[in-house]
Amino acid sequence: MDPAIATVAATAATTLVAAMTTETWEQTKRAFARLLGAGRDDEGTDAEEELEQARATVQAAREHGDSSAEDEVRENWEVRLRDLLAERREADAQIRALLAAVRSPASTVYNQNVRSGGAGAQGPGASVTVNHHHTYGSPPSRDPEEESDRT
Numbered sequence: 001m002d003p004a005i006a007t008v009a010a011t012a013a014t015t016l017v018a019a020m021t022t023e024t025w026e027q028t029k030r031a032f033a034r035l036l037g038a039g040r041d042d043e044g045t046d047a048e049e050e051l052e053q054a055r056a057t058v059q060a061a062r063e064h065g066d067s068s069a070e071d072e073v074r075e076n077w078e079v080r081l082r083d084l085l086a087e088r089r090e091a092d093a094q095i096r097a098l099l100a101a102v103r104s105p106a107s108t109v110y111n112q113n114v115r116s117g118g119a120g121a122q123g124p125g126a127s128v129t130v131n132h133h134h135t136y137g138s139p140p141s142r143d144p145e146e147e148s149d150r151t
Contacts, residue, residue, distance in 0.1 A: 005085045005092070012095050013078035015102055017070065020055040021062060024102065029055075031098050035091065036084065 019028040029051045036047035054073050061069035084091050 005082060008092060008095055009078050009082035009085055012081050012099060013074050015099055016051075016077055017054075017058055017074040019102060020058045025055065028102050031101065035094055035098060036080075038088075038091075038094075 016028065016032055019025055029048060032051060033047040054077065057073050058070050061067070081095065085095070
């Protein structure tokens, strides 16, 4: 077995299982289902069902503190993804792109500490948090005024 394939499969399986209990699950599930269903008639429908079953197992394992059950789910997906990579070498680029998208934060939080002067409604020394939300796989939107300040 090519070590690169094994590494990509292990990383993808670990990322997949980790995402099963996060708010990014729906996007992650759809992306993995498309990857797994590529070229098949079901277009990922069966894969989505399998992924949901795996998620239920992981959730139950975490609730009961059963790390071995969660490890088993991860190992099963690692084998499945390794087989996919061995069968379809072009899937390597797809998995790497999927991992990059899954790992990028769905929202970015910026903290700004206001010192003296120009503090606005918060007053000097206040802390302001601004949340920028963007959709899975898409870059954050840019403020045109902010862009003109940079040039």
